[in-house]
Amino acid sequence: MSDEVVIRMASEDDAEHLLKIYEPYVMETAITFECSVPLLTEFKGRIKRTLKKYPYLVAVTGDQIIGYAYASAFYDRAAYDWAVETTVYLKRDCRGKGIGKRLYLALEDILKRQNILNLNACLAYTGVADAHLDNSSKAFHERLGYSKVAHFNQCGYKFDTWYDTIWMEKVLGDHDVPPLPFIPILEMIDVIAASNCEEKDESL
Secondary structure (H helix, E strand, O other): OOOOEEEEEOOHHHHHHHHHHHHHHHHHOOOOOOOOOOOHHHHHHHHHHHOOOOOEEEEEEOOEEEEEEEEEEOOOOHHHOOEEEEEEEEOHHHOOOOHHHHHHHHHHHHHHHOOOOEEEEEEEEOOOOOOOOOOHHHHHHHHOOOEEEEEEEEEEEEOOEEEEEEEEEEEOOOOOOOOOOOOOHHHOHHHHHHHOEEEOOOOO
16 A cells, blocks of 8 residues: 555544444455444444453554454453454455554564463354355464464354354463463553554555
8 A cells, every 4th residue: 555554552433433344244254253233332342341451453544444453352261361362354445455464463562562472363264265255364364473273163154154163373472480460451551652653564
């Protein structure tokens, strides 16, 4: 893209724009197994809950949000504090231009500062590509250093088709004993400020 891209922390005020990005993935793809578009109030609540502990980033060019990425709890138990699930969505006409990679690397940088060690991504997967799923998410995560660690067969049903789920993982550091404590994003004001910076585009 020729325009500069800014990656910054999201807010609840961004919810309407992010929901518009997410909606076609729900209605037209099996990339997400969500089958109905969430209400705006629900989507705002998701952003608010995420930002209590984890980063939620948006990519902006001009005055337009073109993508977002966030982390969420891998599992809601204290012993899992050092593991997160990562997610990224882009406007569909902005895919393949390096924005997803930029968002994920910015997210990864903040998560490292939070002392997160394990990044986990849950992806829909199909043995035969179709109009709703082509496994490009798996290839994207592989390019960013994720490896497949689990495969669940025919566990999601959407568009009259059974789809698999795979989990992919990336390890960010050594698992020392004891580990450094997890730091919630609300306690990292300097990181939030640092994320509001302009960056130049890179290609995938």
